Amino acid sequence: MLLNQFLLLAAALFAIGVYGVLARRNGVLVLMSIELILNAVNINLVAFSAVRATVGGEVFALFIIAVAAAEVGVGLAMVLLLYRNRRSIDLTEIDQLRG
Amino acid sequence: MNTLTLAVELAYWQQTTLRAVIGLVAVLLPAGTLVYLFLFKMMSFMQSRLGPMEAGPYGSLQLLAEVGKFLQKEDIVPAKADRVVFKAAPFVVLVSTFLLVLVIPGGPDLVFIDVDTGIFLALAVSSISVIGILMAGWASASKYSLLGALRATGQLIAYELPLVLAVMGVVIQAGTLNMQGIVMAQAQGEIFGFGGIGSPFILTQFLGFAIFLIAVQAELTQPPFDMPVAESELVTGYLTEYSGMRFLMFFIGEFATAGIFAALASTLFLGGWYIPGLDPTDNLFNVIGPMVLMGKIILVSFLIFWFRFTYPRFREDQLQTLAWKVLIPLSLINIVVTGVLKVVF
Amino acid sequence: MPTPKIPGLIKGLGVTMRTMVRTLTKGSHTVQYPKVKETPTPRARGVIALHEENCTSCMLCVRECPDWCIYIEGHKYLAPPRRAGGKPRQKNALDRFDIDYALCMYCGICVEVCPFEALFWTPEFEYSEPKIADLLHDKSLLGKWMETVPDFTDYEAGSEAKKAQVPR
Amino acid sequence: MAALQGFDSLTSGDTVVAQNIAFGILAVVMIVAALRMVTTLNVVHAALYLVIVLAGAAGIFILLGAEFVGVTQVLVYIGAIVVLFLFGIMLTRGALGEDEEANIEKRRMAVLVGVLVLVVTGGAVLDSFGDAAVNRAAPSLTAEIGDSIFSQYIVPFEAVSVLLLAALIGAIVIARKD
């Protein structure tokens, strides 16, 4: 297996994630797209770690998974708050800082 | 790593097929046995009746009759349901069950995969079934199903924690996540210098065992934790809209998972395929190991089903209170004590 | 939630375990019906039997039946006089006596109102039919049930009721 | 898992073929699922597609010999994060229905940016790591990962635990309504 195939897969996922973040208006879907991006990064880290035969990359992937969990928790809480205040989770609607 | 000690050398695909077949048997056989022994017979005896008696001697073929009945039934999909998700949900639950069985060793050389992460893998794949349950509940387009699925999710997530934490004590004591390693640690260990019966962790980790059993009961959504499928409240919750083969798959999933969790409990706490007094590396265990394990599975699941047939169910908030305020602190204490003792001795 | 006290939970387990042991050693309380049959009490209202000789087709049972499930047809005929030279007697002949058990609700009013003791309860209960129309029992079938009518039971001490006899 | 078992039983040449086939299947499934995820209008379906992508990623990790990361991926992502998503979606039933698609112009721009990202990073990757091969003899040991977390990476580890705690409290504070 070549390193490139993993990196290209990760790049594809990253690009799809970027598209999702930019194109979707639904807050939950944006969060999911961010997860996609984080996963692409994880694949990269683990692939590099495999090439160099160390565990450093893997440890970082683990950290990213933990951070992603935290991010989803806070993100979903914000989406819920948004839904509560606006009865909608369309992110284009929160273009002002007023509650 | 893992080669089956057989007289003939098998090609890779042959080995893989063999593994798949054994895996099927390893899931379905305990499930069938448990359903017959406990759901049909023990429950009936506890209620002063006989249970099925007609199909086969003492109704032993009743299960096949039931399967036949379910297969004949029409596969109904509610009109407003999300067809694809609705149909896929039971498979997701079954996938979780079949992945679970992979880590359980049946003898010194009888393993499906001998991975480093062993018990961790088992606990990880056991959480896949939550997705299946949520899919089933949401796709049914029924309020009862959705409520049941939400309850199930809350419950399974809450009890995943005590489950994992209860196992931690064993892992600390054995010094490995590998299931085979845990069995060996129990077979070769000794309790304060006395090694006559090895060191089944139930003796040193009784608290862990108790917490594990309670958490398993909750993971299986069995009484006293059966709110997600409570018939008198939610009309069997996320199973409400299922019929025929797909209901059967949920059913198999439930009892196969019961068997596998019992197998996990016996591997972690009762010494798995090992019986005291023999050499654990003996080739004999490749033959009698699965049977010993089966015996222990029946023993542990007897407890599980005994509770099931005796107790009424908790309420959602009481269940969460029990998990967060009782089980998790207790298992944390257990971990700390085990860790300290491990370092001291 | 109060802290769980062990005894209640454990004692509950004991009850189910005791029941299991009792079922295993002394047998269950249920019976395997077609193979083992329980005998109902003699008074059980299973099916109504007709003692045709006693019936005068007086139609009392038909009128009193809340479900109108009894059908009687008869005709009058002149029977030869009992004594030679007497007048011929007018008698009622029973052409049809049907009870539709698809309608019957087993209240027993017909048996009770019968002034000539022509109807009797029997505890027999195995007469289900695949077709609902077959539940209409005619006079010959109702007569056959007579064989299964048990004798009336004795009364408990202190009773002043008189024990009736079943005509055979 | 199948690929892992192959290590001992297959000759090294066969292993590579098997691994490449496994990778190919996983990659195609992941990319298709990811595309469906960002384009589907049904939020629950999107979450389920996300499950497929994440499971595929777990497979990729195992293919790369990083068992522990793969299992953690299943436990945390599939077992917790996606469930959290689904839970959130089902609790706010307003989000359950069909989501309306963004306007054409915005979508076009997003496609443009996505393709640009792909081209740039892909080009860079191809340029830099032309023929570097992944050749790990055996899966990395869990014990090794544990050791390095608690020695070399102890500070980030502690930082992550604090972050998790902060996120926990933050989520409760945000979502609670007093």
Add this chain to the structure above:
Amino acid sequence: MTAATDAQQRAYIAGQAADARVNVELETEGMTLNIGPQHPATHGTLRIIVRLDGERVVAAEPVMGYMHRGYEKLAEVRTYPQVTTLINRIDWLGSFANEVPFILAAERLMEVEAPPRAKWIRTALFELSRIANVVLFLGDMGVQLGAVTPVFFAFRDREFVLNQIEAVTGGRFHPNFDRIGGLKDDLPKGWIEETKGVLDRIRTFCDEMEVLVAGNEIFEARTRNIGVIPADVGLAYGMSGANIRASGVDWDLRRDSDMGLAHGDLDWKVWTHPDGDSFARYWVRLQEVRESCTMVEQCLDGIPSGPVMAKVPRIIKVPAGEAYVETENPLGIMGYYIVSKGELVPYRVKIRSASFNNVSITPWLLEGVYVPDVISILASLYFILGDIDR
């Protein structure tokens, strides 16, 4: 304001209140859930519309009448003996007890009185049918809370009671044994002895239930302080029977009024419980079954000898007049108001059944409880659908 618009108004206000009320923890959407008419917990066809916020009930409204069979109207075209077979089917679990108040009312109109032996046997059967009825509740409460085993015990031991009832009356469920002026028949030989054995079984059953259900900590956690009915509210809603005795009201018609049965000659106790919650209702019924056992036992020992039937004409025509008789039935107070114009059939029969009033409290009682508690509260109120809808 007419009644219809009044009800609409209240429904509208309830809806507004439901919309305005939010869960402080995490706001979730309101949802209307139909519990019933086909639902395992309503054992029949009761429908309860609950508006939920999360799993908390904001408003509940019972909808009755899915099983209405028009007994009051049917009774107007039935002769008095025929009405007896009809009303067996109102509370189908304690069917003999249904006959008693009707027969007593008719007897009052006809100014006949059953001979003492008939009264004592009536009392024994009355209490036996109470046992048959409430025993099932004791097991059913377990199954509503998720314990599968108690209900099988209940069915098992109820069977013995039903056998005894069948041995006397000929019918397990629909005895049709009471007659104006006495009873259809006397006791068969050996019945008293057998019944005493059955009573021992029932006592054992009560002990088992005390351990398996009432003594279970989970059961207590599910029922203590759940569905508390204060005495005044319960009385205002017209509740009766064990439901109101569990709220501390010491009121039992068997003791407090002369029902025309032999209860006054027996030595027994009215059980009450101060709490008024679901557990209290279970506990009171458990004690009542035990008390009924002692009552039946005393009846069996004390049956006077004599006839079981007073002198009544063969064709029963009840003189013109009206009478209302209520008795303490297994589910609560059951009363029959009979208006006669001196014909073969009653002119009007009004049935006051206990369950109808007991269920009427649900909108008040279910507000603010969780969905699982809806089930346990409904189970503890113990209604029979036939007794609600008639």
